[in-house]
Amino acid sequence: MSEAELAEYYYEHRDDPDFLGEEVPQAGSNRLSSMVSVRFPPEEAVRVRRAAEEAGMTLSSYLRHCALTFSDRPVDIDRVRRDVEEAGRRLDDALSVLHIRQAG
Incomplete structure (x- = not known):
């Protein structure tokens, strides 16, 4: 079968549980399901982005870390x-x- 034929075959059987085999439960989902919007003045946004970069984190991860660090206090x-x-x-x-x- 060509790659195009294989792709078509797998696409046609995408919802077939017998074709896919048993579902394997995931141990836990790291999927983020909520989004919170935050607005910053431009100069503060630059500072926050720079801090995230210096910490080696994405902006989202950095903001989550900061928020959760101080949420207990x-x-x-x-x-x-x-x-x-x-x-x-x-x-x-x-x-x-x-x-x-x-x-x-």
Whole structure:
């Protein structure tokens, strides 16, 4: 049979379970079934692509890795606000001391 005839033969029998033999179950599927779209400003997109390249990963793999790495550590936004307010107070105190020393 020519290659064209073989191709036609296999195509005609593609759904024939007797022709194909027993189905072999797969141990697990690595198939990705969901897609999430993310938008970046151009300069951030460049940085993310560069980081993925430097890590030797595809962009998708890199973003999945980053997202999953930090998904176990949710951000406590109230704690962040308190910390920022405290840092602001300390900065104000430090600036006050500097102004006193410069004036004196």
